[in-house]
């Protein structure tokens with residue numbers, strides 16, 4: 001008797017488990033009325049400075065909190081503590097990206113109803129985080145002026161997966177001869193129509209516009225209470 | 226690099242599927258891999274080789290089918306290819322388009338069963 005292989009279709013998404021957890025998180029966030037924003041970037045894009053400034057400013061208007069995927073130094077943790085908002089670190093081990101289950105686990109102990117906006121800082125990596133849904137409402141990709149205008153062309157997948165692109169460290173734009181038009185054209189090429197913000201978390205330039213945009217998005221999402 | 230954890234998930238899922246079908250032997254795993262999946266084919270293949278070593282899948286090949294990116298072009302009102310991942314423009318009319326239809330796949334689509 002000869003054996004003939006039989007092909008059966010199974011159509012199973014490999015990240016099915018992550019997608020299910022993310023889906024459940026998204027429903028929980030919606031129910032509790034928390035607007036969730038994730039941040040992806042390369043290391044050194046100025047994420048922590050951005051996060052500190054954003055939390056400090058948001059605190060004047062609502063109840064923000066943050067989950068932080070990788071703190072390079074203790075200094076980072078102290079800086080975030082200065083914002084006087086709830087901040088928790090997600091333990092990733094050696095993982096190069098966050099997964100929905102880690103977010104779920106880290107949220108334990110927090111009453112989501114006490115929060116209005118949750119910022120989730122992913123691990124500094126422009127490749128791996130692209131595949132993992134975290135249940136967020138918006139994904140922000142950060143690009144600093146010091147990283148070069150062609151970064152979006154080198155990492156099109158993550159830029160394409162983002163909802164908003166943020167050019168950070170604009171205070172250094174002149175010094176590094178940042179080509180603003182080229183950077184914007186490259187972002188637009190890999191993600192046509194994406195909203196782009198230019199800001200400096202150091203000087204505060206452009207922060208108001210971005211935070212107003214987030215508040216507006218969050219208002220549209222939440223059902224009137 | 227998260228290809229090793231992806232390879233391990235694939236093995237777990239296929240193992241589960243095989244058990245569900247009465248512990249049937251698996252002769253090949255067919256995977257659809259989109260160009261925008263965030264997973265690198267070569268890295269996944271070597272990770273799979275490593276992960277399947279000394280398991281019942283050691284001799285079971287992972288067959289990867291690349292899925293190119295396609296978008297919905299509102300100008301053409303149709304699904305279209307793009308110029309390249311560096312340029313999300315409809316190949317037919319040149320209009321920018323970012324609504325991805327295909328290319329995000331990371332899916333075990335079929336298994337070859339031994340009978």
Ligand SMILES: [Zn+2]
Pocket residue numbers: 298299300301302305315316317318319320
């Ligand atoms: Zn077209």
